[in-house]
Amino acid sequence: MHKYGLTSFLIFVCSFLVDAVAQPAAGWQETNINEVIYNAPLQIISGDHVSMHQLAAQNPLVVAFVFTRCSGICAPLIIQLKESLQFAPNIGNKKYNVLVISFDPRDSVKDMENMATRFNLQHEGNWKFAVTDSISRLISSVNFNPVWYEQTLQFDHDALLVGVNSQGFVTKKLLGLRNSKDIGLLINSINNVFSPTYRLPGQSNLFSCYNYNPKTGKNTPGLGMLFIALPAILSFSILIIIRLVSKSKSA
Amino acid sequence: MEAKGIKKNTAIWIIAVLVLFVLSIILGIIMRLNQGGAVHLDPGTFYADMTIHGITMIGIWFVAGMAGVNFIMERYVKTSYRANTFALVMTVIGVVMLWVSTLIGDFHAGWTFLYPLPFKIAWSAWATPMFLWALAVLGVGWLVWVLSLMTALLKKYSISQVFAWQHFRNKNPEVETPPFILISMISLLGVLACLIAAVVLLVLLFAEYYSHGAFVNDALLIKNLTYFFGHTIANEMLYLGLAIIYELFPEISGRPKWKTTWYVAIAWNLTLFFVLLAFFHHLYMDFVQPEGLQIVGQLASYLASLPSAGVTVFSVIVAVYRTKIKWSLSNLLFFIGIAGWVIGGVGAVIDATISNNFLLHNTLWVPAHFHSYNAMGNVLFSLGFFHWFSVEYSKRKGPERLSSLKLSFLLLGGIGFLAAFYVAGAESVPRRYSSYPVEFTSAKLLATLGAVFATVYLIAIFLFVSSIFKRCINMVLHRS
Numbered sequence: 077m078h079k080y081g082l083t084s085f086l087i088f089v090c091s092f093l094v095d096a097v098a099q100p101a102a103g104w105q106e107t108n109i110n111e112v113i114y115n116a117p118l119q120i121i122s123g124d125h126v127s128m129h130q131l132a133a134q135n136p137l138v139v140a141f142v143f144t145r146c147s148g149i150c151a152p153l154i155i156q157l158k159e160s161l162q163f164a165p166n167i168g169n170k171k172y173n174v175l176v177i178s179f180d181p182r183d184s185v186k187d188m189e190n191m192a193t194r195f196n197l198q199h200e201g202n203w204k205f206a207v208t209d210s211i212s213r214l215i216s217s218v219n220f221n222p223v224w225y226e227q228t229l230q231f232d233h234d235a236l237l238v239g240v241n242s243q244g245f246v247t248k249k250l251l252g253l254r255n256s257k258d259i260g261l262l263i264n265s266i267n268n269v270f271s272p273t274y275r276l277p278g279q280s281n282l283f284s285c286y287n288y289n290p291k292t293g294k295n296t297p298g299l300g301m302l303f304i305a306l307p308a309i310l311s312f313s314i315l316i317i318i319r320l321v322s323k324s325k326s327a
Numbered sequence: 328m329e330a331k332g333i334k335k336n337t338a339i340w341i342i343a344v345l346v347l348f349v350l351s352i353i354l355g356i357i358m359r360l361n362q363g364g365a366v367h368l369d370p371g372t373f374y375a376d377m378t379i380h381g382i383t384m385i386g387i388w389f390v391a392g393m394a395g396v397n398f399i400m401e402r403y404v405k406t407s408y409r410a411n412t413f414a415l416v417m418t419v420i421g422v423v424m425l426w427v428s429t430l431i432g433d434f435h436a437g438w439t440f441l442y443p444l445p446f447k448i449a450w451s452a453w454a455t456p457m458f459l460w461a462l463a464v465l466g467v468g469w470l471v472w473v474l475s476l477m478t479a480l481l482k483k484y485s486i487s488q489v490f491a492w493q494h495f496r497n498k499n500p501e502v503e504t505p506p507f508i509l510i511s512m513i514s515l516l517g518v519l520a521c522l523i524a525a526v527v528l529l530v531l532l533f534a535e536y537y538s539h540g541a542f543v544n545d546a547l548l549i550k551n552l553t554y555f556f557g558h559t560i561a562n563e564m565l566y567l568g569l570a571i572i573y574e575l576f577p578e579i580s581g582r583p584k585w586k587t588t589w590y591v592a593i594a595w596n597l598t599l600f601f602v603l604l605a606f607f608h609h610l611y612m613d614f615v616q617p618e619g620l621q622i623v624g625q626l627a628s629y630l631a632s633l634p635s636a637g638v639t640v641f642s643v644i645v646a647v648y649r650t651k652i653k654w655s656l657s658n659l660l661f662f663i664g665i666a667g668w669v670i671g672g673v674g675a676v677i678d679a680t681i682s683n684n685f686l687l688h689n690t691l692w693v694p695a696h697f698h699s700y701n702a703m704g705n706v707l708f709s710l711g712f713f714h715w716f717s718v719e720y721s722k723r724k725g726p727e728r729l730s731s732l733k734l735s736f737l738l739l740g741g742i743g744f745l746a747a748f749y750v751a752g753a754e755s756v757p758r759r760y761s762s763y764p765v766e767f768t769s770a771k772l773l774a775t776l777g778a779v780f781a782t783v784y785l786i787a788i789f790l791f792v793s794s795i796f797k798r799c800i801n802m803v804l805h806r807s
């Protein structure tokens with residue numbers, strides 16, 4: 077009897093979920109973690125030719141994806157990153173390089189050099205501006221999918237930072253403009269120091285223990301909490317039901 | 328006919344448990360040898376070995392406790408032979424599925440199959456659903472068994488009587504609740520709760536698996552449910568063993584039956600409630616778990632274990648101190664088992680204290696304490712029962728030979744095996760490593776020593792098991 081109950085509940089949950097097809101945006105930040113980033117050959121504005129893994133082996137990397145003709149999020153992304161790195165907590169002795177790479181195949185090394193100058197980063201030793209001839213493989217290895225719009229001559233794309241440790245593994249991905257605390261966690265993670273992380277709520281995640289409200293910044297208990305209490309509640313209820321039934325039968 | 332059937336089933340349970348126990352110890356020794364560097368398994372094989380060792384050990388000592396409790400419960404109420412047989416059949420099917428999924432399918436996510444590991448397929452793709460369905464088969468069989476035993480008790484005793492509430496105030500109540508009934512009911516209710524937690528857990532995991540990612544689980548919820556199930560069942564199976572001891576220890580020792588007093592009733596009622604909350608101590612390192620639940624975890628760990636351990640130890644000491652006791656292999660095993668349970672319990676309470684857990688979390692201290700109250704605690708409770716049962720009800724009676732040799736090997740092997748875990752734990756050697764990095768200088772040596780002592784323990788178990796085994800086979804084969 078229990079088995080039937082269980083199966084029908086399962087069918088109910090699954091059928092109801094068929095509609096809730098996984099949104100690529102939800103939980104996108106958690107994809108590719110612990111996977112190896114594509115070992116793209118890089119041309120750095122300093123004139124060096126190195127591969128992604130060689131560069132990561134020198135120092136773990138924060139990779140920022142931009143393009144030089146960008147009229148949107150690219151500049152704020154770099155400026156915010158530069159500022160956050162100055163104030164990020166507990167990263168004093170941590171090693172890292174920032175690799176700013178263009179995902180627009182039309183960008184040249186010269187374009188990237190101009191960009192570095194624009195942000196006054198051309199002489200910062202741990203900032204590397206680069207291009208690669210294997211951009212499509214590189215971006216697909218981190219699930220980054222910019223879309224070109226002919227009307228605006230712009231890419232529609234996310235502001236993405238990817239943390240890569242010195243073995244070439246993706247340790248963390250940050251989406252959007254992030255504060256110094258988040259950047260600190262990113263730097264820790266590429267140095268293989270534990271950095272707490274959790275899956276973002278999405279439409280396919282129905283039974284969270286907590287629901288986060290971005291407006292108030294507060295967590296409230298979610299449906300998941302009920303599931304934790306359920307076994308105890310059901311057990312005591314079953315106990316009472318068994319007793320009532322056996323008493324009425326014996327009467 | 329029903330009572331005879333239960334007796335025969337009990338003998339079959341004992342045979343199955345003993346065979347699987349010996350096989351699982353051998354797997355345990357292979358793991359320690361690998362950690363010591365004496366043999367070389369690839370990590371996948373090591374973890375498949377660890378997974379099947381862990382889940383089999385938990386499963387067999389749970390059913391051993393249930394079979395013993397079911398057998399003794401027949402003294403008080405009529406139990407269901409059909410439910411017992413159904414559980415037996417489901418257990419055999421479930422165990423075969425588990426062993427196939429790990430040893431052939433190479434499933435190796437650990438006995439706690441912590442989310443999302445089962446879905447990070449690093450083995451044959453069919454092994455994940457087979458492992459989860461195996462748990463479902465076991466769960467259904469055990470749920471039916473537990474419910475049938477609870478029903479048998481509740482037909483005779485009211486809720487307040489079965490939990491001995493009339494003993495709280497009244498020294499000589501009209502209806503006395505035997506301690507065996509009290510502790511059995513408390514354990515069965517706890518088992519019911521953790522099996523329901525397992526059902527919820529499996530439904531959620533199946534939903535994710537069969538929806539191909541359209542539904543994803545909340546990792547915190549799954550971890551809470553996993554330990555609700557895992558931690559609680561590992562504790563309740565000990566209490567099943569203790570229920571048997573409360574009934575048989577005085578009887579075998581030639582002493583008057585133990586009675587339920589107000590403090591025994593209160594202590595076990597506390598256990599009933601708090602053991603359901605103690606699992607939170609497995610989540611101390613989970614930063615998203617609210618702080619309040621972490622504190623509940625620590626307090627519940629104390630309140631679930633200390634009172635019941637206190638009254639049990641007190642009862643045993645009163646029973647043996649300066650009194651003439653008829654010592655036999657069974658009550659000696661019970662006695663040593665209680666010592667092992669208490670020592671392991673102290674190790675567990677140390678680890679469940681938040682400030683200590685920062686140091687001991689996921690070190691070998693954890694297997695040290697749970698192996699103490701299992702390998703030198705609960706296993707001995709059940710072996711004591713198996714021995715008593717096989718001698719009492721078999722036609723092949725005769726003097727027990729080599730008793731002191733068996734006990735000496737058991738003590739030497741058991742203590743040495745556990746000491747190697749404790750020392751390594753205190754030195755922060757991590758648990759669940761297939762081989763140790765050079766930085767852990769003493770880890771390999773301790774692992775090898777652990778394997779040697781575990782082999783001595785295995786020899787003792789062989790010596791014990793062979794006579795029990797023969798007597799039980801005899802009972803199963805002969806009509807009586």
Ligand code: HEM
Pocket residue numbers: 352354355356358359377378380381382384385388437438439694698701702706744757758759760781784785
């Ligand atoms: C002499 C007998 C035994 C030996 C040699 C042995 C050996 C081992 C070893 C080497 C591990 C892995 C430790 C680690 O590095 O984390 C382990 C884990 C475990 N053992 Fe035993 N063990 C024995 C008896 C038992 C008994 C009686 C139980 C009863 C419940 C048990 C239950 C477990 C469990 C639940 C795990 C954890 C598995 C996991 O983490 O997935 N063992 N054992």
